Amino acid sequence: MSGSDSHPSRSSEELASTIRNVIEVSVRLGAIALLVIGCLMIVAPFVSIVLWGLIIAVAADAPFDAIARAFGGRRGLTAALLLIVTLLILLVPIVRLSESLVSGAQSFAHNVADGSVHVPPPDPSVADWPVIGPRVFEGWTAASENLAGALSRAQPQLEAVSRWLLGAAGSAGAGVLQLVGSLLIAGVMLARGEGRRRAIERFAIRMAGPERGRELAQLAGATVRSVVQGILGVALVQAVLAGGGFMLAGVPAAGLWALLVLVAAVVQLPVALVMIPPLIIAFSKIGGLTAVLLLVWSLAVALIDNFLKPILFGRGVDVPALVIFMGAIGGMLTMGIIGLFLGSVVLALGFALFMAWLEDSDSAEPGEAAPATAPGS
16 A cells, blocks of 8 residues: 555655746746847847848858958958948948939929929930930830829829839938948958858857758858859949940939849849930930940949859859849838848848758658758758
8 A cells, every 4th residue: 555655655755846947947948038039139120231241242152352461461450441442442432322212202392292294305316326216215205295184093003103102202211321331331241251160160160060060061162252242243234334325425323223233133124224214314314425425334234233143143153043132122112222131131131041952852862751851851
């Protein structure tokens, strides 16, 4: 009897101990979850800036190391000098184009709101353009004579476009500040490049094991460099060159057209299509040698990616254009102008790592489980 009485007693004690352990673990997990949520809420406003700074640092690693060796290995001095030069080179045209974007977007939005949008009649010389001249002249004339009817039918769409333009104009200044912050963070990360690379590698090893983790860290770096240099870098060069040409030629809202060129270049659409309207404006309102020079300049800007992309994008990994398109559009809709760049890089990186995981799973023998070091396992 005593043995049978002690057995229920031990079972009750074990059950009570199990319940206490479960409660203790639950309390610990809850405290950790609250701490993580609190940290995420605090750093949430800085996540995009820090992430973009990290992306810039990874993409600029190789050229920065070469420049730092030329300065005798003084990475801090090299980072400071490069940061100053980069800010001077980028900020002046970006600020000028942002001012033009804000003024052009506000003017268009106000004109749409009060119904004062009008299309001036075309110059008679438009009809003499080869191939497309007569059709362009006819359609332009019709729009200038009966724009009110067309606007009344498309008023909701125009109001939506005007709201988007005002939003883009409002985020332009914030985008410039975010860019400055990201460059400052990238400068610090470049100066401490060895520690940054070691931290990324340790994180990858922690997630996927020693051998596979190092491979994935290298793949991530190659993907970031490929997209930043081959897609975003070329797009930024095209936008700045196109916007500078529009401003020098006197095209209205040059910053707005430069923004559209940037969006088209990032999402892999033909840049030449975006340049057609400002060229039409230049030939109709400015004309002469200025318009011809702008046409030649625009053709050069539209074709420059054919030379730069194979050189820069080919150094990394292949990423489908659809992935870049979805990342750029989704990033811009969620994070504004900086999301146009950040979204494409993040989605391309996720796609590359996902494909590496699939290839690693396919390499397992039939009927055999995938290696334990595969990411996501």
